[in-house]
Amino acid sequence: MKHRQVLEMRKSTNRDPTNNHAASIAVLGAGGLGMAAAKIIAKKKEMKLAAIADKTGYVIDIDGIDPELLENKKPGDIGKRTDDAISEIIKSSENFDGIFIALPNLTNRFIPDIVSGFAGQGYNGVMVDALKRSQAVEMIFGLDNMLNDAGITYITGAGATPGLLTCAAAIAANSFMEVIGVDINFGVGVANWESYRATIREDIAHLEGFNLEKAANMTCAEIKEELDNRNGILHLHNMEHADDVLLEKAGIVSCEKVKVGGVVDTRNPRKPVSTTMTLTGRTFDGAVSSHRFILGDETTMAANVVGPALGWMKAGLEFHARGIYGVFGSAEIMPRFVL
Amino acid sequence: MKHRQVLEMRKSTNRDPTNNHAASIAVLGAGGLGMAAAKIIAKKKEMKLAAIADKTGYVIDIDGIDPELLENKKPGDIGKRTDDAISEIIKSSENFDGIFIALPNLTNRFIPDIVSGFAGQGYNGVMVDALKRSQAVEMIFGLDNMLNDAGITYITGAGATPGLLTCAAAIAANSFMEVIGVDINFGVGVANWESYRATIREDIAHLEGFNLEKAANMTCAEIKEELDNRNGILHLHNMEHADDVLLEKAGIVSCEKVKVGGVVDTRNPRKPVSTTMTLTGRTFDGAVSSHRFILGDETTMAANVVGPALGWMKAGLEFHARGIYGVFGSAEIMPRFVL
Numbered sequence: 001m002k003h004r005q006v007l008e009m010r011k012s013t014n015r016d017p018t019n020n021h022a023a024s025i026a027v028l029g030a031g032g033l034g035m036a037a038a039k040i041i042a043k044k045k046e047m048k049l050a051a052i053a054d055k056t057g058y059v060i061d062i063d064g065i066d067p068e069l070l071e072n073k074k075p076g077d078i079g080k081r082t083d084d085a086i087s088e089i090i091k092s093s094e095n096f097d098g099i100f101i102a103l104p105n106l107t108n109r110f111i112p113d114i115v116s117g118f119a120g121q122g123y124n125g126v127m128v129d130a131l132k133r134s135q136a137v138e139m140i141f142g143l144d145n146m147l148n149d150a151g152i153t154y155i156t157g158a159g160a161t162p163g164l165l166t167c168a169a170a171i172a173a174n175s176f177m178e179v180i181g182v183d184i185n186f187g188v189g190v191a192n193w194e195s196y197r198a199t200i201r202e203d204i205a206h207l208e209g210f211n212l213e214k215a216a217n218m219t220c221a222e223i224k225e226e227l228d229n230r231n232g233i234l235h236l237h238n239m240e241h242a243d244d245v246l247l248e249k250a251g252i253v254s255c256e257k258v259k260v261g262g263v264v265d266t267r268n269p270r271k272p273v274s275t276t277m278t279l280t281g282r283t284f285d286g287a288v289s290s291h292r293f294i295l296g297d298e299t300t301m302a303a304n305v306v307g308p309a310l311g312w313m314k315a316g317l318e319f320h321a322r323g324i325y326g327v328f329g330s331a332e333i334m335p336r337f338v339l
Numbered sequence: 340m341k342h343r344q345v346l347e348m349r350k351s352t353n354r355d356p357t358n359n360h361a362a363s364i365a366v367l368g369a370g371g372l373g374m375a376a377a378k379i380i381a382k383k384k385e386m387k388l389a390a391i392a393d394k395t396g397y398v399i400d401i402d403g404i405d406p407e408l409l410e411n412k413k414p415g416d417i418g419k420r421t422d423d424a425i426s427e428i429i430k431s432s433e434n435f436d437g438i439f440i441a442l443p444n445l446t447n448r449f450i451p452d453i454v455s456g457f458a459g460q461g462y463n464g465v466m467v468d469a470l471k472r473s474q475a476v477e478m479i480f481g482l483d484n485m486l487n488d489a490g491i492t493y494i495t496g497a498g499a500t501p502g503l504l505t506c507a508a509a510i511a512a513n514s515f516m517e518v519i520g521v522d523i524n525f526g527v528g529v530a531n532w533e534s535y536r537a538t539i540r541e542d543i544a545h546l547e548g549f550n551l552e553k554a555a556n557m558t559c560a561e562i563k564e565e566l567d568n569r570n571g572i573l574h575l576h577n578m579e580h581a582d583d584v585l586l587e588k589a590g591i592v593s594c595e596k597v598k599v600g601g602v603v604d605t606r607n608p609r610k611p612v613s614t615t616m617t618l619t620g621r622t623f624d625g626a627v628s629s630h631r632f633i634l635g636d637e638t639t640m641a642a643n644v645v646g647p648a649l650g651w652m653k654a655g656l657e658f659h660a661r662g663i664y665g666v667f668g669s670a671e672i673m674p675r676f677v678l
């Protein structure tokens with residue numbers, strides 16, 4: 001890995017446009033988020049897509065994979081077919097500066113187990129996830145010592161929410177002596193649920209009367225029927241969302257004061273409500289007031305998850321180059337704009 | 340200095356409430372911002388006010404100064420009178436983990452010269468400023484090698500704007516492939532201009548027909564007359580504000596695409612407009628959209644400048660403990676909520 005080079009990149013904003021110091025990134029998952037990551041990385045000078053893997057198989061090309069090859073295809077279609085692609089990525093992991101985990105996470109253990117696999121096989125680069133559930137993020141924090149010993153710099157909860165909005169809350173908190181509450185209300189619109197199967201399935205698991213196991217066992221037809229019954233719209237309240245754990249870990253506010261909910265329209269790319277983070281606090285001079293961070297309605301979930309995730313990847317590469325390892329939450333480190 | 344202890348604090352959110360590891364902070368300046376800093380630091384477990392200095396003199400008490408002693412008083416009234424208080428702070432600087440520079444900055448050289456003085460006399464802790472003008476911030480960046488060699492971790496432009504809003508812009512940028520523009524429009528209300536003489540004087544320097552020299556040479560009566568002519572309200576456009584330099588330095592957007600303006604009411608603590616940062620960009624999928632960060636109207640300039648400045652002080656203490664020195668802009672590091 002080219003740690004020194006990554007560090008040097010940071011020190012200079014007028015970088016050589018022909019530089020070959022782009023960090024090699026492996027993307028785990030090739031659903032909506034994984035494919036968006038492939039497209040975004042292809043447009044970045046500081047990163048290249050060196051591998052992508054999902055349940056169909058994997059492709060590795062350390063010179064950079066052209067995302068057009070993946071258009072309407074799966075990794076197994078253009079690379080090697082296997083039902084154990086993650087193990088193949090782990091075997092080749094010395095080639096990757098960073099791993100972005102964009103896999104569905106229907107059981108809490110799934111991603112922590114994969115991460116342990118990387119550490120156990122000697123991987124010592126950067127890892128970033130876009131996990132959403134509090135329990136899964138807590139399990140990742142439980143790997144802090146293991147990842148620190150392995151020399152892995154890991155950033156968890158590094159998507160949109162948790163992620164971009166959590167980090168905005170952490171910054172907003174600085175105006176206040178005491179944070180009274182954080183309220184995140186998201187709007188998501190997708191043209192059809194099939195493009196974000198795993199995400200929508202996980203959203204269904206948060207509905208009243210559902211849980212992770214039940215959602216995981218539903219057939220696609222059952223998901224479709226459930227969505228039909230709700231006119232394609234999911235109203236979510238008091239979700240188990242790791243913004244709470246991440247803000248508590250950063251010392252900003254205790255878990256129970258963080259509320260996350262939202263509205264998901266599975267039939268319309270237009271957002272049903274503007275995604276807003278509202279942080280309410282008390283200032284040193286006694287005023288109670290709220291700072292708000294509002295995402296532009298035209299920005300998609302993919303843009304708001306993957307862009308920040310790669311921003312945290314860059315931050316992680318910088319920390320790693322400085323020898324700073326272990327697990328960090330997205331409310332503890334600032335994502336760094338990737339050139 | 341207690342670097343190891345500061346670092347340890349970061350690793351634990353369940354800190355010993357009786358710990359004596361509070362970082363010793365010296366505040367330079369005892370105007371509106373300096374006095375707010377004294378009050379805020381007094382309420383924080385992780386910091387203590389070890390010194391405060393202005394043109395009247397200075398007080399040093401490494402066990403912590405009670406800010407009530409300063410109520411309606413100046414440092415020279417309760418400590419030692421001298422017209423060279425900064426030199427006295429420099430002489431004692433080995434006692435301070437961090438220095439917050441809250442001095443008026445009517446010439447661009449003033450604060451960079453003070454910083455050079457600290458480095459020249461062997462200070463090797465953390466320094467944070469709330470400078471506003473682009474040229475002054477650029478001069479601080481010019482000290483990077485000197486401060487790096489001295490072992491000083493310095494964060495510049497670390498107030499509200501530049502500062503809190505610049506950092507929010509840097510985070511918001513991650514959703515986009517390209518940032519088209521950043522627009523900062525602030526509203527400030529102060530009950531009377533006398534509480535924020537230096538700040539209001541600097542704002543007047545930005546008005547058409549005025550400059551820094553002219554504003555610096557105005558008598559208080561002339562300032563009052565100018566404010567009377569404008570019914571106490573200053574409309575500011577296209578200000579020379581370091582948000583531009585800081586965002587360019589962080590690789591996010593070129594200087595000329597950052598616009599800063601605002602409305603200052605010098606007779607009413609209520610804000611005439613809500614302070615808003617709007618970042619417009621183009622996403623990977625071609626959408627043009629804007630994220631916004633809006634400050635609560637009830638939060639004062641003091642809360643929004645000093646809270647974040649101390650947040651960057653904590654971030655600087657963490658970096659310093661890890662041996663990371665030199666100059667950083669407020670768009671490159673995340674401020675860390677101070678307990």
